[in-house]
Amino acid sequence: ESILYRDYKAFMGFVQDLKVLGVYTNADTPHDTQMAVAFGAEGIGLCRTEHMFFGGDRIMSIRKMILANNTVEREKALAELLPMQRSDFEEIFLALDGRPATIRLLDPPLHEFLPNDHTSRHELALQMGITVEEVAQKSSALHEFNPMLGFRGCRLAIIYPEILRMQVRAIIEAAINVKRKGVEVLPEIMIPLVGNYKEFVFTKNHALEVIEEIFSEQSLKVPYKIGTMIEVPRAAITADEIAKEAEFFSFGTNDLTQLTCGFSRDDAASFLGAYVNDPDKQFYEYDPFATLDVDGVGKLVEMAVKLGRSANPDITLGICGEHGGDPKTIAFCNKIGLDYVSCSPFRVPIARLAAAQAVIEAKKNA
Numbered sequence: 001e002s003i004l005y006r007d008y009k010a011f012m013g014f015v016q017d018l019k020v021l022g023v024y025t026n027a028d029t030p031h032d033t034q035m036a037v038a039f040g041a042e043g044i045g046l047c048r049t050e051h052m053f054f055g056g057d058r059i060m061s062i063r064k065m066i067l068a069n070n071t072v073e074r075e076k077a078l079a080e081l082l083p084m085q086r087s088d089f090e091e092i093f094l095a096l097d098g099r100p101a102t103i104r105l106l107d108p109p110l111h112e113f114l115p116n117d118h119t120s121r122h123e124l125a126l127q128m129g130i131t132v133e134e135v136a137q138k139s140s141a142l143h144e145f146n147p148m149l150g151f152r153g154c155r156l157a158i159i160y161p162e163i164l165r166m167q168v169r170a171i172i173e174a175a176i177n178v179k180r181k182g183v184e185v186l187p188e189i190m191i192p193l194v195g196n197y198k199e200f201v202f203t204k205n206h207a208l209e210v211i212e213e214i215f216s217e218q219s220l221k222v223p224y225k226i227g228t229m230i231e232v233p234r235a236a237i238t239a240d241e242i243a244k245e246a247e248f249f250s251f252g253t254n255d256l257t258q259l260t261c262g263f264s265r266d267d268a269a270s271f272l273g274a275y276v277n278d279p280d281k282q283f284y285e286y287d288p289f290a291t292l293d294v295d296g297v298g299k300l301v302e303m304a305v306k307l308g309r310s311a312n313p314d315i316t317l318g319i320c321g322e323h324g325g326d327p328k329t330i331a332f333c334n335k336i337g338l339d340y341v342s343c344s345p346f347r348v349p350i351a352r353l354a355a356a357q358a359v360i361e362a363k364k365n366a
């Protein structure tokens with residue numbers, strides 16, 4: 001351990017005592033997890049599982065899963081993915097060494113996994129015993145004009161519950177395996193893009209069924225939580241209904257900003273620069289994707305916090321959009337009484353400082 005790191009830890013000890021907000025990290029690899037923990041992250045606030053599907057051999061299994069003609073074929077492809085996902089989660093739980101992990105179920109539009117180039121399409125066709133034309137045809141059938149508003153998030157889990165069931169099985173089996181090694185685990189299963197509490201209940205019930213199945217197969221149980229992202233304005237507006245069913249909310253302010261302001265996350269650069277920087281068009285003080293637009297999106301978050309807590313006083317509330325690592329947003333999160341922020345590993349030290357600073361400023365202004 002270097003002197004610099006020792007000094008860092010000593011200084012951060014004071015910070016730790018001052019701050020109220022928990023600081024978690026957004027990580028989906030054991031390496032990022034270890035780094036964030038070394039910076040002082042208290043756990044994982046967002047593990048984006050879609051990132052785990054891109055690596056190595058597994059892309060082929062997920063492509064087979066997406067292009068499957070029926071549930072039997074899909075379940076066969078999912079059975080290939082299960083051991084890979086299980087070992088992903090085992091490694092992450094080990095890296096966390098007892099700290100909690102919020103694992104988000106698959107989110108992106110399915111076409112993002114499919115190949116566009118001829119060589120990969122050819123390889124996929126060979127493996128699946130179909131023609132390249134069939135691969136192209138099936139892929140274009142999945143093409144969407146507005147993928148961000150399309151077949152993603154919990155909508156995938158609702159149409160194909162077997163995907164959710166595989167992921168939940170992988171999470172809980174991994175947790176049991178790691179607990180058998182003597183390491184505590186705290187998995188929290190997070191459902192993305194919920195807009196209606198019925199979507200949450202539907203997906204939660206599938207998850208609960210799988211968990212009960214596993215507990216009856218194994219001699220060991222693990223603690224777990226099931227909660228949701230709040231990233232669709234309708235979810236924020238109906239947060240009380242959702243809170244009755246959920247153990248935690250994590251505000252996905254990237255999507256919540258996109259959907260509330262109507263600014264595409266991918267296409268806003270053409271005008272947003274002017275909105276932030278041109279003196280006569282400065283409608284926003286900051287880039288709303290970097291610093292939370294507290295006068296607009298922030299109001300929705302605050303409303304959801306109040307509604308959520310009134311319906312479920314025990315609910316845990318956090319934020320895991322990019323804003324979770326931004327000091328101005330962190331001050332706002334402290335003010336509205338969130339329990340934690342979650343940000344990328346390299347922003348963890350700044351987030352911890354900002355969380356302590358927010359407490360000092362709040363006391364000064366009281």
Ligand code: PEP
Nearest residue numbers: 231252253254255320321
């Ligand atoms: C979000 O929408 O804020 C979020 C954390 O999820 P993602 O960025 O993966 O959509």
Ligand code: MG
Nearest residue numbers: 231252254255
């Ligand atoms: Mg999102």
